[in-house]
Amino acid sequence: MTTHASNLDEFLGDFRSTVVNATDRLRQISPEESARKTSPDKWSIKEVLGHLIDSAANNHQRFVRAQFTDDLVFPGYEQEKWVNAQRYLEESWSDMIQLWSSYNLHLVHVISAIPEATLTRARIRHNLDQIATRPVDQNDPTTLDYFVRDYLVHLKHHLDQIFPPQDS
Numbered sequence: 001m002t003t004h005a006s007n008l009d010e011f012l013g014d015f016r017s018t019v020v021n022a023t024d025r026l027r028q029i030s031p032e033e034s035a036r037k038t039s040p041d042k043w044s045i046k047e048v049l050g051h052l053i054d055s056a057a058n059n060h061q062r063f064v065r066a067q068f069t070d071d072l073v074f075p076g077y078e079q080e081k082w083v084n085a086q087r088y089l090e091e092s093w094s095d096m097i098q099l100w101s102s103y104n105l106h107l108v109h110v111i112s113a114i115p116e117a118t119l120t121r122a123r124i125r126h127n128l129d130q131i132a133t134r135p136v137d138q139n140d141p142t143t144l145d146y147f148v149r150d151y152l153v154h155l156k157h158h159l160d161q162i163f164p165p166q167d168s
Contacts, residue, residue: 004116008145015152016108022159023101029162031093043083045162049096050088051079052158056103059151063110066144067118071125104155111148119145133157 026049034046043051054077062074088096122141129138133154136142 004120004145008112008116008119011149011152012108012112015111016105018152018156018159019101019104019108022163023097025163026097026100027094029093034093035089044089046091046093046096047083047088048158048161049100050083050086050091052155053096053100053103054079054082054086055151055154056100056107060103060107060110063107063114063144063148063151066147067114070123072123072142072144072147073125073127074131076127076131107151114144114148119143119148 029045034049035044037044058074058077065074066072120143122143124141126136126138126142128136128142128147128150132147132150134150136146
């Protein structure tokens with residue numbers, strides 16, 4: 001096993017455990033609490049999870065399409081409009097948790113199936129300066145591996161909004 005493969009296995013294990021652990025914690029939040037807004041201009045927990053479902057859907061197709069192209073140029077999406085259009089506050093909380101969990105566990109599988117050479121191939125053209133959580137300068141090459149790892153950074157960022165880290 002190459003160093004990258006073992007590093008990828010660690011990443012996939014972290015991704016899977018993040019999803020499994022968060023799923024258990026999400027199930028402990030009542031439907032009423034999930035829909036509560038702390039202010040009119042902030043998303044509720046339910047809307048944050050809805051955004052993460054949208055992110056999974058958008059990145060799923062990006063991860064698959066990137067295997068058949070020489071670049072990493074993808075359309076963005078208007079996150080606020082997506083959340084509003086789907087009226088997540090009216091969605092079943094338990095259904096949302098199940099969808100989010102299943103979708104992300106599927107993404108673990110999708111990423112595990114990407115050939116190492118495809119993951120690590122440098123891509124000159126990309127728009128990760130616009131769509132990545134940790135942007136890559138447009139003039140610097142990047143990889144699909146970087147982008148899939150960035151997805152988990154984004155997911156963890158929003159989980160930290162739902163479950164703020166406890167003070168030690």
